[in-house]
Amino acid sequence: MAEPVELAPDYYLSNFHALVEFVVTRYDALLSDEERSFHQCFCALDTDSQRLYVRLLSRKGVPSSFGALFRQSKLAYQEINNLPQAAETLVTTGLFLRNPAPDLTEILPLFTKTELLASSAEPLPKTLKRPALEQALLAQDHDALRARLTLDEPLLAVQAAAHFETFKLLFFGNLNQDLTDYVLRDLGLFRYENYPLEQSQLPFKSRSQVERYLHYYACLAQAEQVLSEDAQAITTLAAELPENAQGDTTLQRRLDRLRLALARQLERLQALEAANTLYHQCQRPPARERRARIAATQGDTDAALAVCAQILGQPENAQEREFAASFGHRTAKKTPHCDNWPAPKRYRAPTHTVTLVQTDERVEVRAAQYLADTAAGNQCFYVENTLINGVLGLAIWDIVFAPIPGAFFNPFQVAPSDFRSADFYPQRQAAFTQRLGELQETGLGKWVWHHYREKRGIANPLVHWDGLSEPLLELALSQIPTGHWLALFRRLLNDIAHHRSGFPDLILFPTGGGYELVEIKGPGDRLQQNQQRWLAYFAQHRIPHQVLHVEWGTL
Structure with missing residues (x-):
């Protein structure tokens, strides 16, 4: 993973430019005249004004019918050399509205509790919580209260935020994300796959x-x-x-x-x-x-x-x-005339119980130690959902990030947009069928090791890198039969959103060869439905498994 870096003071401005230029380059024909004018107006601003606008556009502010409200005297940014002049420029260009007349309920949140107490026409207890304090003030004469709250400073309302919402939608594909994704990349906390973003695929x-x-x-x-x-x-x-x-x-x-x-x-x-x-x-x-x-x-x-x-x-x-x-x-x-509906069958997995001495370690870790110690040479790993998902992710990495139309909106996606949907497999069915056939003929090693070494540290929705050590992968690929891998992969791909959880906690590699998946249940713990479904599937495909109940005892 890349080393964290120190960001420039106005990193947010560079990211803003990158986002809007990405949208203008690819989606100019879809923008309204007002959105294009917004872009042109912003680009014509001096650097200080751009910095101030993006700073406030990214902040929450006090919501109002005029836009997000800010008190100019409360704004201070070291990288903005002349903030009053920047604010004046933004007012002149229409990107800020100076001193609007918001409703009193929109004004009160702009003030500190101390300021609000001082503005009251009558003494109010300092112990009042903020909501109660605001209600007490609103019960007073509104005109007099507004006069007492008159600001000796400009009040600024950010304009054109709705235009930027369109840019965000076109870039992220939703309005839940923001420029933080850029920051995570720039800090070296996330590395994203370099998938194509051609016009025809957007x-x-x-x-x-x-x-x-x-x-x-x-x-x-x-x-x-x-x-x-x-x-x-x-x-x-x-x-x-x-x-x-x-x-x-x-x-x-x-x-x-x-x-x-x-x-x-x-x-x-x-x-x-x-x-x-x-x-x-x-x-x-x-x-x-x-x-x-x-x-x-x-x-x-x-x-x-x-x-x-x-x-x-x-x-x-x-x-x-x-x-x-x-x-x-x-x-x-419960229906008298309907008696031919069969009762669903419930699979009961092989189950064993063991008594262990309780320590500060997780029950799964204690159980792994126990299983490793039952025979010389045994190796047992706590893998839960990381191993099988991870090997699948490595085996089909290039298919996950293939340029399917509509799958990728921007450069900051951990997964294609349909990854958790029922459309994920059908959209790529031919590629998956071909890859599974190739794995059947040649084994998993080629694709898994290729992507393991080439993509190390890059985000993938199936791959948890910390849970995939080379020794674990070597054992898993050598001791789990290819047919078992393919059976696991087929169920996973059939409904990846629901089937990528519920795997057993441990994998045991006995000294004599082979493997076994082991679900650990501590005192009072029960199998979840997704775990039960996987266990039934293991039985159907002769995949070795057991449930190990752990009880706590003393030496």
Whole structure:
């Protein structure tokens, strides 16, 4: 990993320029006239003014109807040589608004608690918490209070922030990230793969698509407040969500997540019909599960069983299939005319119990020591989810970062944008099929060691470098049969978002050869569902495994 470096005082300005120039170079045709004017206006500023604008654009400020508010006297940045002149320039160009007239509720947060106490028309206890203090002041005469709070300094409101939101969306593909990603790279804390970002591969193709994303994020910003209100407010917001007529899979995933959250709250409010309507609009789990539960709650067991049968006919993932089998069986048992729904089978893994002396070490570490000591030459590693995921990540590294249209928005992605979605495997199916066939013929060593040495330290969603030592890799590649690796890889790739967790804690390499995956359970600990699913899969493919229960004892 690269050595950390000291950043220049105005590193943020260089990063801002890099972001907007990336967008202008690739997406100029999608920008509005106002967004292009914003870019041109900013580029024409002197360096001090650019620094001050980006500083305040990146800060939270006090939200108001005029933009984020700041008191000029509270601003101090060593790298800005003449801050008052920079502020004046920004006011002249329209990027700052000087001394707007915000509502009193927007003014109070600009002042310290000491200042607010001094502004009161009557003495207030110093022990008042800030929210109570502001409420007490708002109960006083507003005109008089505003007069007492009159600033002897400029009040600045940042303008054109919405234009930069568009630039951020086009660069990051979302409005959850910010310029921090640049900082992490520049500090040497993250290294990103150098994947291609050609025009033809970029995800945004039209201005209408950009508008739909901006509309979605505007709705998302309202969701937190709306979810604390009544059912009418939730259904009103749901009705305002953008259409996705063009079949944008990334936007659909985001709309599904928001609809699921809104529908789940409607369920809690007992607005079941409204919730069911939203679930019908969702294409992803657990929408069908919730529909089945609502039908059963309403006493329509036939409808509930029909949804379960639909899921079993074409499940999205193992969790959905498991739900349908279990819930369908329980529902059918309560339905007099439906007695042919089989009970789901539950696999019971080989299980052993051992008593160990408790120390300050984790139970998995103590168990690994125990297993290593059971025979001379045994080697046991605490790997959990790092080994099998990591070997897969190394074996398919180039496919993960292949230039699939819409997969990469910018240079700072640990993974393609669809990595955790149901679209990840189908989009690359031909490449995965070819690679698994090649691994079957030649073994894993070629691809794994090539990427291990060439990509060391670069971020990959499957590879946790600290958990992949060379001795561990050498043992794993030599003692785990290729057929077992391929069986593990196929299940992982089938649903990478859900299947990359739940692996056993330890891998044991006995002195006589071979290997065994060992799940450790301490006192009171139980198998989780994703762990149970992997154990059942191991049994199906003859992959050696056991569950080891650890009890604490004394010498």
